[in-house]
Amino acid sequence: MAEIDAQMLKGLLSLLLLGLLAERPDYGYSLVERLRDGGLDDVAEGTVYPALARLERHGWVTPYHVPSERGPSRKYYRVSPAGHDELAARLAGWRHLTQVIDLLTGGPHT
Amino acid sequence: MTVTSSTLSSLLVFFVGFGLVTFALRLWKRRIPGVRGRTAVTAATYFLRYAAALEYYGLRAAEIEAHVDALRADLASLDDDELRHALSGLGAPRTLAAAVAGDVRRPTPLRGVVWLGLAALLVMGLAVLLTESFLGGFEPHAPVGAHDSWSMPGMMVEATMGPGGRATMIGFGGWFFVVVPLVAFVIGSRVWRVRDRR
Numbered sequence: 001m002a003e004i005d006a007q008m009l010k011g012l013l014s015l016l017l018l019g020l021l022a023e024r025p026d027y028g029y030s031l032v033e034r035l036r037d038g039g040l041d042d043v044a045e046g047t048v049y050p051a052l053a054r055l056e057r058h059g060w061v062t063p064y065h066v067p068s069e070r071g072p073s074r075k076y077y078r079v080s081p082a083g084h085d086e087l088a089a090r091l092a093g094w095r096h097l098t099q100v101i102d103l104l105t106g107g108p109h110t
Numbered sequence: 111m112t113v114t115s116s117t118l119s120s121l122l123v124f125f126v127g128f129g130l131v132t133f134a135l136r137l138w139k140r141r142i143p144g145v146r147g148r149t150a151v152t153a154a155t156y157f158l159r160y161a162a163a164l165e166y167y168g169l170r171a172a173e174i175e176a177h178v179d180a181l182r183a184d185l186a187s188l189d190d191d192e193l194r195h196a197l198s199g200l201g202a203p204r205t206l207a208a209a210v211a212g213d214v215r216r217p218t219p220l221r222g223v224v225w226l227g228l229a230a231l232l233v234m235g236l237a238v239l240l241t242e243s244f245l246g247g248f249e250p251h252a253p254v255g256a257h258d259s260w261s262m263p264g265m266m267v268e269a270t271m272g273p274g275g276r277a278t279m280i281g282f283g284g285w286f287f288v289v290v291p292l293v294a295f296v297i298g299s300r301v302w303r304v305r306d307r308r
Contacts, residue, residue: 029184029196046201049181050209057212068183070143075180 004040013051014060015094016040018079018087021061025078028052052077060086125231140178142186142193149190156197157182163207168216168303177210215303222299229294233287241267241279249277262286 020026020034028049035043055061060083065073079087102108140157141150157178164174185196200206244260244267252258252271259268264286269277 027184028180029188032196032199044201045196045199046206046209049200049206050212053177053210054212068186071186072179072183074183075176 004042006042009040009043010047010051012094013043013047014055015087015090017048017051017055018060018083018090021077021079022084022087025064025076027066027074027076055083058086059083121231121235140182142182144186145190145193147190149193153185153193153197156200156203159203160207163204164211165218165221166204167207167211168214168218168300169211170216215300217300217303219299222295222297222301225298226291226295229291230287233290237262237265237287245269245277249275252277264289 016035017031020031026034029045031052032043032045032048035048052061056063056077060080061077062080063075063077066076068074136158137151137154140154140161142153145153160181161174161178164177169177181200185193188196240260240262244258248258248269249271254271254273256271257268259266261267264283266282267279268282269279271277
């Protein structure tokens with residue numbers, strides 16, 4: 001599998017997390033696992049938690065707590081209405097960017 | 111009241127003992143239920159350092175608890191190997207705290223008070239030790255009624271030899287006792303962050 005540049009991944013992490021949370025509400029470590037299962041093997045926990053905190057500060061996700069069998073209650077996140085708008089805007093931006101890249105590099109490379 | 115070296119030693123033992131007990135209780139509070147042995151200590155220490163780093167960046171107590179508990183809860187379902195791997199993936203607690211805190215930089219008055227207390231204890235201890243040392247050279251040989259003095263920046267002590275082999279002392283100045291703790295408070299509480307308070 002092709003390696004993904006760490007800086008590029010960092011820039012895309014908010015988009016990916018919003019996308020995953022739009023599918024279903026989830027908690028931090030589960031999101032790390034979903035990202036890894038999705039092919040981002042090198043994603044570090046240390047980048048996901050700060051990204052979630054940023055999303056929360058922007059009001060794009062809403063946290064809520066679910067009691068856990070072991071230890072303190074688990075913090076889940078769901079996408080807020082503002083988060084759905086942000087996701088749509090970022091997806092549109094990403095699709096435009098990939099079209100430009102395809103155009104400039106001679107079509108999609110598989 | 112006479113403060114002697116043995117009083118200082120007792121105080122030191124008390125504070126070290128109190129510090130160790132507090133540290134152990136804090137580790138216990140940050141543990142992940144069900145995790146035992148070295149991994150448990152590693153994890154609890156990580157959470158303790160993470161909480162301290164969040165406090166450094168000026169997050170409030172409730173925010174710190176929320177961040178730390180969220181992380182503890184997430185990692186509670188992992189086995190020992192996964193937990194060690196996850197802790198390594200989280201990176202240094204201070205780096206994680208800086209990223210999680212974002213651009214929040216608030217003053218930390220509680221830390222300032224702790225620094226103030228420690229600085230006050232330090233200067234008082236220093237003054238007592240120096241005075242004891244001065245008296246050690248003065249009392250055994252001075253006749254009744256003899257005067258002598260010693261000074262350090264911001265403070266002077268005058269001793270007059272009394273009957274019974276003990277000197278009475280009068281202290282002058284003392285700005286040293288105010289300025290040093292005050293400087294410690296200013297540095298510890300990061301007062302300058304008031305400017306960027308949100």
